[in-house]
Amino acid sequence: DTEVTQTPKHLVMGMTNKKSLKCEQHMGHRAMYWYKQKAKKPPELMFVYSYEKLSINESVPSRFSPECPNSSLLNLHLHALQPEDSALYLCASSQDRTGMYYEQYFGPGTRLTVT
């Protein structure tokens, strides 16, 4: 199974709401990633977890809170978002401990709209 699943596919939330995005993989990968992508822009790295520990936080605002409860699951908790946070949120995983030499496997993304 080389699939990374993400739920929900679409999410519309108000600026006062709290919601979560979920990502799951069963490939035994120990590195998991969150990316944000705005239209016609490159995916931008937000967070990386390695062996369930936060390895990289790219200075992401605290209204985004990642969580890695186990090696298969990655969550992104959202609170008090702004309309400019509307984007496609991609999850990925990879098998390499160092992250460099192996491809990342991506989910289809969650399309988030903040109203």
Next chain:
Amino acid sequence: ILNVEQSPQSLHVQEGDSTNFTCSFPSSNFYALHWYRWETAKSPEALFVMTLNGDEKKKGRISATLNTKEGYSYLYIKGSQPEDSATYLCAFNTGGFKTIFGAGTRLFVKA
């Protein structure tokens, strides 16, 4: 700020045409260069991971070359088919988990 540039931004070709596009990246602190294909409404899918200067990789009709000294990689598609229509992303790794993506080349192949 590290920048990865891809050109052209979009490309329209006829079925059967061969085509190529470019990914430019910083020539210092190079560890790896990744290519991904992203079809509409699907997940990005890995094509190649390239690590050595002069590397050439091939998968079916798609191939890629790497020049780390001058900081570029080419992706070639031979005999384009409508199913090759997708966005092709390259991503530059500076070591560790940090991967910097280009904005992609959007390929349209007309039957």
